Amino acid sequence: MSVRLAEIDAGLGASGPSACVRCGAGLERGRQIERLVREGNDVAIVAVRADVCPLCGEQLLNPGMVGLLLEARDTMRQGRAGWALGCVYDLRRH
Numbered sequence: 001m002s003v004r005l006a007e008i009d010a011g012l013g014a015s016g017p018s019a020c021v022r023c024g025a026g027l028e029r030g031r032q033i034e035r036l037v038r039e040g041n042d043v044a045i046v047a048v049r050a051d052v053c054p055l056c057g058e059q060l061l062n063p064g065m066v067g068l069l070l071e072a073r074d075t076m077r078q079g080r081a082g083w084a085l086g087c088v089y090d091l092r093r094h
């Protein structure tokens with residue numbers, strides 16, 4: 001996943017194609033979306049900007065947004081993320 005995000009950050013985004021790379025529909029530019037970043041058992045919700053396809057849902061992160069996601073991971077790793085909003089339950093063995 002991180003490799004793909006890096007490619008999107010370098011090659012596409014706000015100055016990239018105006019059509020969806022998957023289905024060809026026109027992209028909605030600069031929408032604010034939420035991304036989940038996981039570090040071990042911790043998860044952070046991060047607001048980022050992306051070009052979003054209204055048809056298939058493809059999301060192309062705008063330039064600089066990958067940096068925000070990596071920053072969030074560092075913040076969690078260093079224990080500086082503040083108060084938790086909820087819990088993460090492990091139901092994989094149920």
Ligand SMILES: [Zn+2]
Nearest residue numbers: 020023053056
């Ligand atoms: Zn699409």
